[in-house]
């Protein structure tokens with residue numbers, strides 16, 4: 001299955017309600033610091049919305065809920081991998097995207113047979129504190145050479161204006177958060193993203 005090249009990340013199903021009708025076809029639900037019982041109904045709602053709009057839902061971190069709700073994708077970072085039951089995730093038929101930030105993390109990710117690899121932060125991000133400086137576009141090119149046919153997701157400080165450069169450098173998919181959520185007109189920004197990525 002070929003994933004869409006535009007991959008927004010949102011922290012509530014309400015964002016999916018706003019953006020899926022615009023044509024978003026790949027989206028991550030990333031809810032941090034909330035107990036599983038609070039996230040459960042949000043995963044269910046996001047899954048129903050994505051099914052209705054023919055979009056692929058990626059559940060961040062909450063792999064147990066993804067199994068529970070019959071979701072198709074999870075995204076796991078390196079710390080998530082320490083506690084995730086990958087065999088159970090695979091038995092449930094769930095595809096797995098993995099974050100990477102350096103060579104050791106990439107080696108570990110590749111050893112687990114991911115369905116996509118994310119590299120970040122390509123540019124500085126204001127969403128969260130990270131110990132990594134911006135990776136830059138040369139690193140995107142290097143990662144693509146190392147992972148071959150696996151889809152490469154570029155994340156971190158991505159914007160509509162920066163998307164073309166990331167694709168030229170080798171990214172298959174570009175992911176963004178604040179470029180959309182902090183925009184004065186998020187819907188218009190999503191339309192711009194769709195225009196530059198299709």
Ligand SMILES: Cc1ncc(COP(=O)(O)OP(=O)(O)O)c(N)n1
Nearest residue numbers: 060075076077078099118153155175
């Ligand atoms: C597409 C994509 N890439 C990277 C991340 C970051 O995952 P992680 O390192 O586990 O950090 P959190 O997002 O869980 O804070 C991601 N979520 N999506």
Ligand SMILES: Cc1nc(C(=O)O)sc1CCOP(=O)(O)O
Nearest residue numbers: 120121125127156157176177178
């Ligand atoms: C959630 C996340 N993970 C990253 C990584 O490098 O692994 S960067 C990032 C934040 C992306 O947000 P924005 O598009 O607003 O910069």
Ligand SMILES: [Mg+2]
Nearest residue numbers: 061076077080
């Ligand atoms: Mg995580």
